[in-house]
Structure formats: C-alpha cells, structure tokens
Amino acid sequence: MLKRLRFKFIVLNMSCVALVLALLCVVICTINYQSTLDHVQRSLDLAINHAEDPRTKFHGPKEQDGEPVPLEIGGEKSDMSVPVAAFILQPDGTLEEIPSKTTASIASDVLEQATQDVMDAPDGYGQLPKLSLMYEKRMANDVILLAFTDLSYVNTWHSLALYLAGASVLALAVLLVINIFFARWALKPVASAWQQQRQFVADASHDLKTPLTVILANTSILLEHPEKSIASQTQWVDSTQHEAQHMQALVNDLLLLAKLDEEQAATNGPLLQETISEKLDLSDVVEGELLQFESVAFERDIEMENEIEPNLEVTGNVVRLCRVVSTLIDNACKYTHPGQRVTVTLTKSGRFAKLSVNNTGTIISAEDLPHIFDRFYRADKARTRDAGGHGLGLAIAQSIAHEHKGSLSAKSNEREGTTFTLTLPLAL
Numbered sequence: 001m002l003k004r005l006r007f008k009f010i011v012l013n014m015s016c017v018a019l020v021l022a023l024l025c026v027v028i029c030t031i032n033y034q035s036t037l038d039h040v041q042r043s044l045d046l047a048i049n050h051a052e053d054p055r056t057k058f059h060g061p062k063e064q065d066g067e068p069v070p071l072e073i074g075g076e077k078s079d080m081s082v083p084v085a086a087f088i089l090q091p092d093g094t095l096e097e098i099p100s101k102t103t104a105s106i107a108s109d110v111l112e113q114a115t116q117d118v119m120d121a122p123d124g125y126g127q128l129p130k131l132s133l134m135y136e137k138r139m140a141n142d143v144i145l146l147a148f149t150d151l152s153y154v155n156t157w158h159s160l161a162l163y164l165a166g167a168s169v170l171a172l173a174v175l176l177v178i179n180i181f182f183a184r185w186a187l188k189p190v191a192s193a194w195q196q197q198r199q200f201v202a203d204a205s206h207d208l209k210t211p212l213t214v215i216l217a218n219t220s221i222l223l224e225h226p227e228k229s230i231a232s233q234t235q236w237v238d239s240t241q242h243e244a245q246h247m248q249a250l251v252n253d254l255l256l257l258a259k260l261d262e263e264q265a266a267t268n269g270p271l272l273q274e275t276i277s278e279k280l281d282l283s284d285v286v287e288g289e290l291l292q293f294e295s296v297a298f299e300r301d302i303e304m305e306n307e308i309e310p311n312l313e314v315t316g317n318v319v320r321l322c323r324v325v326s327t328l329i330d331n332a333c334k335y336t337h338p339g340q341r342v343t344v345t346l347t348k349s350g351r352f353a354k355l356s357v358n359n360t361g362t363i364i365s366a367e368d369l370p371h372i373f374d375r376f377y378r379a380d381k382a383r384t385r386d387a388g389g390h391g392l393g394l395a396i397a398q399s400i401a402h403e404h405k406g407s408l409s410a411k412s413n414e415r416e417g418t419t420f421t422l423t424l425p426l427a428l
Helices: 002-052 108-119 156-186 188-224 231-265 270-275 282-299 318-334 393-403
Strands: 085-089 095-097 124-128 133-140 143-150 278-281 303-308 313-316 341-349 352-359 407-413 417-425
Touching: 002 085, 002 133, 002 143, 002 156, 002 188, 085 108, 108 124, 108 133, 108 143, 156 188, 188 231, 231 393, 278 282, 278 318, 282 303, 282 318, 282 341, 282 352, 313 318, 313 417, 318 341, 318 352, 318 393, 318 417, 393 407, 393 417
Parallel strands: 303 341
Antiparallel strands: 085 095, 085 143, 124 133, 133 143, 278 313, 341 352, 352 417, 407 417
C-alpha cells in the first residue's frame, strides 16, 4: 500500500513538473518564433520600402563614399540585420536586383523557381519551404517588388526547442531522483500512522480477546452444570462480571480517545470550544484527587507528600483534568514500593501552571521512556495485567493535555526516580 502511494506521489509530482516545463518550452518557443518572424518581416519591409521609394530613409548601415560604415557601438541600431535579396520584376519579365538593398545572393536557378512560385501569390508575406525561402511581394504601379531571405532565420526556434527539450529531460531526470528521496521523507508520517494504526488494532484486539475468552469459558462451565444454583457458581459469575467491567472500561477509553482525536482535529472548532471553555481552580482539582488516593497510599504503605500553590486557575474541562491528575497519581502509586514516597507539586511557572508527580519506585528504562505515551504501550513486554489497566491511561492523559494547549512529559532515572510533568496555561 505504501509503495503504491509513493509511486502515485512521484507520478503526480513528475506529471505536474513535466506539464509546467512543457508549457514553459511552448511559451518560450512561441515568443522566440514571433520575435524572429517580426524581425525578418521588418527586414523585408525595409528592402521593399526602399525599392518603392528611394527617398525613404534607410535605417541600416550608413554609407560614406559608396562604402558601408560599421555601426557605432551605442549608436543607432540597424533594423535590417537579416540578409535580404531585393528585386524589381518589370512588366516584360525582366528581374532587376536592387544593389543598395541586397545583402544576400540567390542562385539563379533558385531565384527563377522562386519568382515563378510567387507570381500567382497574393501580395504580402509568404514562405517557400521547398526552396527554404521567405519572401515579401508587393505591387507598385506596373512593377512587382520582391524581397527574399533564408527561411532558416525564421526557423531558429527549431534548434531552441531541441535545446529546451534536452534541458527539460535532464531537469526531469534530476527532479525524479530528488522526488524519490522526497517521497520517502514526505510519506514517513503516513507510514508511521499506518504502523500505529495496525499496532492499535492488534493491541485493542488483544485486550478484548482475553476477557472474551474468559467470559466464554465461564459461560461454558455454567452451562455444563445447569442443575447447580447460582450461589454455588459465584466464582464463575464474579469472574465474568470482572472481565465484562474490564471490557467496558476499555471500550469507554477507546471512545474517549476517539472523541479527543475528533476534537483536536477540529482545532478552535465549536466542539473544542465547548469542552474547554470552563474556568476552574486547578489547585482544588489536585487537592481533591490527592484526598481520593490517601487510603490507597495508606494500604500500600506509601508516603504521600504534596506542595500545592493555591488559586491557580486554568481554562478547561474539569472532568478531563481530574482524569489526568488521577492517572498520574494512580500511576505513581502503582509503581512505588512499600515504604517509599510519592511527591505531588503544583506551582506557578510564568504564565503556566506546572504539576509534577514524582515517585521513587521502579524507574522507566531509557528504551521504554519515548514510548510510554503510545496507546496500549506497556513496559512489560509480556503485557501482563497484574498492575491493572490496559495501556491507554497515559495516552489519554497526554491527549487531554494537548487539548488544553498544554503538555505532558516524563523523565526517569535512578537518582530522582520517575517524574511526570503536566504544564497548562493559566486562565487570563
């Protein structure tokens, strides 16, 4: 799938570039052809005009004592730089050359054939491709004025087109190589998203498969002994209820993640504004969650310390922020050994409220630390469920933090233990 997408990406890019280059070449060649044609026609006009009226001022090379004088650099420009052969065709069929306006020669047989070809042609410009000539014909009283020039001057765009085509092919080859590398780089986020999606589906299936297997096994046992009372089968009923509750929690978390993704996609949209428009006291939220975990800490022989700066207000959804704080404290309690300490600190840092939850228990390895906010990720590779949960808590907490324009980070080492830091902008 990714290879096909990369191929389409490259083909689309190269097609667009090729189309632009082709249009550019056509425009350049058209401009060149029109410019050259105008210049050649102007040269033919000058020759005809001078032959028609010798008093017409000639803007070509100046003459002195019958000899041409080179053009002066920076001086008057010549309008007749294209070699032209000018003739007057008399009524009796005699063809006379106009020496003062002829700057090119034509072979007699070519001239004879060209004269015959243009006799029946209308006045104006024309081309004789077989003779490689361009001409202008004009009737003046009882004579015909003719001017000829080489057609190759008009067709210089042919060589220009070849040069442009070669340059375009070379440019396309270079761009193709660049596009191949660029496509790999540009599609890395797509490849990562697909990989995460596949992993997400696999992990969700795994977490749903286990309770379903237990529930099916329990119901099979119950069906094998229909004569027994419910009281005697409490073990299997309780197990089924426990697994069903686990599935319910998982499904609820998946729905919450989907909703968070939807709200983050609609940045500043109505849905997002509705969910985080409430001003609340974060200090009260943290203190409330700490009270909920005092009994848990007591049962596990964990020392709870806190330092809460009062009256720190933020804008957000109180239910979701309670979920974040609860997740961080619960995580710290789960991975703190009896007799050790969990420290919760809430302080003001500039325009932000900063919540830190530190525990001195099991640290997170450097290998696992970059992935702890991934969905379904657990540091234990066997994905045991002994600690409870299903690997979505921190992913949800980070999504909620981002939804509130904040951040959630973690660091872990032997000296300081593990610290999760939630940063949220203070309410204005």
